[in-house]
Amino acid sequence: MRRLSSVFYLALLACLVTVCPATVLGADPVRGVTDTEILIGQWGPQTGPAALWGAVARGTGVYFDLVNEEGGIHGRKIKYFLRDDGYQPAKTKAIAKEFVESIGVFGVASGVGTSTGMAARDYLMENKVPWVGPSTGSKHWTQPLQKYLFAVYPRYSNEAFLLTQYTVEKLDKKKIAIFYQNDDYGKEGMEGVKEYVDKAGMKLVAEIPVEVTDSDLKSHALKLKESGADAVILWILPKHAAMILGQAKAIGYEPQWVASSTLSDAPLMFKLTKGLWNGVVYANFLSTESPLAKKYMEAQKKFAPSEQYTGIFFLAGFVFVEPMVEGLKRAGRDLNPETFVKAMETIRNWNDWLGHDCTFTPEDRQGMKSVYLAKCGPDGNAVKISDWLTYKGK
Amino acid sequence: MNLFFDLFVGGVSIGACYALVALSMVIIYKTSEVPNFAQGEMAMISTFIAFTIMDGYGAGFWVAAALTLVFAFLLGLVLEISFLRPADNPGILGSIVITLGAEMILYGLAGWKWGANQNPFPIPFSEYSGFTFGAIRITEVNLWTIVASLAITLMLFAFFRFTKMGTAMKAVQQNPFAAKAMGIPTRRIMTFTWGLSSSTGAGAGMLIAPIATLDPNMMLDPMLKGFAGAVLGGMTSLPGAAIGAYILGLIENFFGGYVSLEFKSVVAFAVIVMILCVRPSGLFVRHYEKKV
Numbered sequence: 271m272r273r274l275s276s277v278f279y280l281a282l283l284a285c286l287v288t289v290c291p292a293t294v295l296g297a298d299p300v301r302g303v304t305d306t307e308i309l310i311g312q313w314g315p316q317t318g319p320a321a322l323w324g325a326v327a328r329g330t331g332v333y334f335d336l337v338n339e340e341g342g343i344h345g346r347k348i349k350y351f352l353r354d355d356g357y358q359p360a361k362t363k364a365i366a367k368e369f370v371e372s373i374g375v376f377g378v379a380s381g382v383g384t385s386t387g388m389a390a391r392d393y394l395m396e397n398k399v400p401w402v403g404p405s406t407g408s409k410h411w412t413q414p415l416q417k418y419l420f421a422v423y424p425r426y427s428n429e430a431f432l433l434t435q436y437t438v439e440k441l442d443k444k445k446i447a448i449f450y451q452n453d454d455y456g457k458e459g460m461e462g463v464k465e466y467v468d469k470a471g472m473k474l475v476a477e478i479p480v481e482v483t484d485s486d487l488k489s490h491a492l493k494l495k496e497s498g499a500d501a502v503i504l505w506i507l508p509k510h511a512a513m514i515l516g517q518a519k520a521i522g523y524e525p526q527w528v529a530s531s532t533l534s535d536a537p538l539m540f541k542l543t544k545g546l547w548n549g550v551v552y553a554n555f556l557s558t559e560s561p562l563a564k565k566y567m568e569a570q571k572k573f574a575p576s577e578q579y580t581g582i583f584f585l586a587g588f589v590f591v592e593p594m595v596e597g598l599k600r601a602g603r604d605l606n607p608e609t610f611v612k613a614m615e616t617i618r619n620w621n622d623w624l625g626h627d628c629t630f631t632p633e634d635r636q637g638m639k640s641v642y643l644a645k646c647g648p649d650g651n652a653v654k655i656s657d658w659l660t661y662k663g664k
Numbered sequence: 665m666n667l668f669f670d671l672f673v674g675g676v677s678i679g680a681c682y683a684l685v686a687l688s689m690v691i692i693y694k695t696s697e698v699p700n701f702a703q704g705e706m707a708m709i710s711t712f713i714a715f716t717i718m719d720g721y722g723a724g725f726w727v728a729a730a731l732t733l734v735f736a737f738l739l740g741l742v743l744e745i746s747f748l749r750p751a752d753n754p755g756i757l758g759s760i761v762i763t764l765g766a767e768m769i770l771y772g773l774a775g776w777k778w779g780a781n782q783n784p785f786p787i788p789f790s791e792y793s794g795f796t797f798g799a800i801r802i803t804e805v806n807l808w809t810i811v812a813s814l815a816i817t818l819m820l821f822a823f824f825r826f827t828k829m830g831t832a833m834k835a836v837q838q839n840p841f842a843a844k845a846m847g848i849p850t851r852r853i854m855t856f857t858w859g860l861s862s863s864t865g866a867g868a869g870m871l872i873a874p875i876a877t878l879d880p881n882m883m884l885d886p887m888l889k890g891f892a893g894a895v896l897g898g899m900t901s902l903p904g905a906a907i908g909a910y911i912l913g914l915i916e917n918f919f920g921g922y923v924s925l926e927f928k929s930v931v932a933f934a935v936i937v938m939i940l941c942v943r944p945s946g947l948f949v950r951h952y953e954k955k956v
Contacts, residue, residue, distance in 0.1 A: 317772065317775050317780075318775075318780075319780075319881050320780075321775060321779070321780030321880075322779075322780045322781055322782075324780070452926060478925060479925055479926050480925070481926075481928075481929050483884065483885045483929065484885065484928070484929060485872070485876045485882070485884075485885040485886055486674070486678040486875070486876075486913075486916070486917075488670075488671075488674030488677075488678065488917060489671060489674060489916075489917050489920030489921045489925065489928065490920070490925060492667060492670050492671060492674070492921055493920075493921065493925060496667060508782060509782050509876070509877050509879065512782065512784075512877050513875065513876060513877065516791055516792070516875065517875075519791075519792045520791060520792050520794075520803045520806075521670060521801070538781070541784060542782050542783070542784050542877060543784070544784050544786075544791075578779050578781075579779065579781060
């Protein structure tokens with residue numbers, strides 16, 4: 271009898287050990303997922319020096335409103351939390367903590383800034399917070415690979431490679447200079463330019479840095495002119511782009527300007543440069559001609575009629591997050607970080623969005639590797655001059 | 665040699681902008697010994713006003729510029745009356761903190777009202793074509809920047825030298841108590857100082873905006889450089905501060921052109937540290953005196 275009861279207890283214990291964790295887990299709610307809602311956060315500079323790019327986070331808000339209006343995702347509506355970090359990494363980190371510890375979000379959508387994102391990256395990953403589409407093309411999102419982090423923005427270095435290739439091979443320019451912002455952003459662009467130049471056995475005729483705070487670019491323009499470059503690749507702020515074009519023209523220097531996707535808002539740049547942007551070649555990664563773009567801008571009129579800025583950065587708030595919504599749809603009703611990651615990894619050559627050929631695999635978290643090139647027309651209109659170009663290197 | 669002259673012209677024209685910022689700081693500093701850190705944002709707000717008058721109401725540049733100078737003057741008065749005057753004997757440190765607070769409020773206000781977009785600032789001069797004197801090429805906007813800056817500097821100089829008001833302001837600076845005893849309304853003089861300084865700053869803003877584009881951050885760098893130039897030349901001397909600012913503009917451009925663009929912004933400050941070690945009161949102030 272004694273033995274029998276001990277066997278019974280043992281069996282009971284075994285049951286407890288094996289069954290209970292499963293039942294407890296099953297009952298344990300997933301952070302940020304309820305029966306009716308999925309909680310998603312985003313930081314973005316609504317104030318401060320980078321506030322123009324804060325439009326990304328507002329675009330995402332409209333996108334989620336649209337998704338909700340169309341019935342949500344498997345019976346759940348997205349509840350969106352937008353926080354202003356003013357482009358300050360210390361604030362971003364605090365916001366990430368708020369997202370995880372006091373709000374309890376399921377995931378993070380986009381988020382402007384490399385240094386701001388880097389301040390939050392490790393914390394989010396430790397807490398298994400899925401994060402999709404940081405809105406910069408830094409390599410830090412995918413190198414080293416992070417299980418819960420999915421990059422959408424094509425890497426700056428790849429984009430720079432493609433731009434330089436086009437400039438040399440199609441525009442037939444042989445003396446290339448780069449004018450870059452003296453930080454990670456500019457340097458990653460320079461990496462790509464150099465990668466192509468080295469491969470082609472050429473040499474850059476000038477590498478001119480500019481500091482974020484510089485407000486007088488006369489000497490920069492003079493150095494560029496002195497180098498005799500016939501094409502200058504720009505990896506800088508919109509403001510500096512406007513200044514350097516003006517200063518260069520004032521000293522009679524008008525090379526072919528070639529700009530990164532961060533300067534892809536042609537109408538804005540045209541206005542800002544008082545027309546000098548005409549003829550500038552630049553990269554872009556969201557197709558503004560897609561019927562989706564039209565639909566999204568209509569959603570803007572409906573959900574955010576008072577939005578002041580509805581240019582390319584606003585639309586970027588959609589494109590960075592479209593793969594996330596697709597992943598949420600594919601993950602099904604049983605949503606948790608693990609099922610979400612699995613679902614994201616099924617996205618291959620996906621094209622039902624503003625971007626091109628989105629692919630995530632367990633080994634590669636860089637979703638998009640393509641850009642297309644456009645040229646600013648005489649009225650500040652964008653003229654597409656290439657198909658999607660895809661970076662073939664690693 | 666062309667590069668030399670181009671750099672020289674560039675240095676003088678940016679120096680002209682720095683000089684106006686330096687002067688606007690010195691005007692307030694002279695009467696109250698407070699470096700006004702809201703100066704840059706005051707100029708930025710005024711420039712936005714000019715932009716709004718032109719862009720929103722379709723007024724011409726000169727009308728907008730004149731109205732803006734008046735607005736800037738009033739803005740200076742209002743700030744002095746609403747921020748500094750209520751403070752009960754705040755001391756220099758307290759006053760500096762007050763100006764920093766005003767700076768943040770104005771910065772936030774501009775972001776809220778006009779957004780963070782860069783705006784093109786229209787001017788009636790060509791930014792690309794200009795005049796050639798021998799080897800020296802200068803664009804219209806650069807030339808007019810220098811002319812306007814010099815004109816304002818001379819006017820300020822004459823004002824302090826030859827008008828009763830200017831003399832009264834100097835008296836307030838040198839000894840507020842004695843000035844008061846002599847029947848000078850020191851408070852009103854202080855308020856007027858802020859207005860004058862604000863208008864000078866607005867002039868700087870309207871000259872900087874065409875080359876640097878107009879946004880709420882526009883004055884961050886020029887303000888620091890103007891302040892640095894003033895320290896270089898001497899915070900208590902109007903011509904000293906202006907000359908210091910020109911020197912700073914030239915140093916920056918030549919260093920950027922001949923040595924390193926990477927350290928262009930830093931070199932200005934390195935020079936200032938060196939000068940301050942040798943002549944703490946600035947290059948062009950005769951001797952260092954501390955009032956007790």
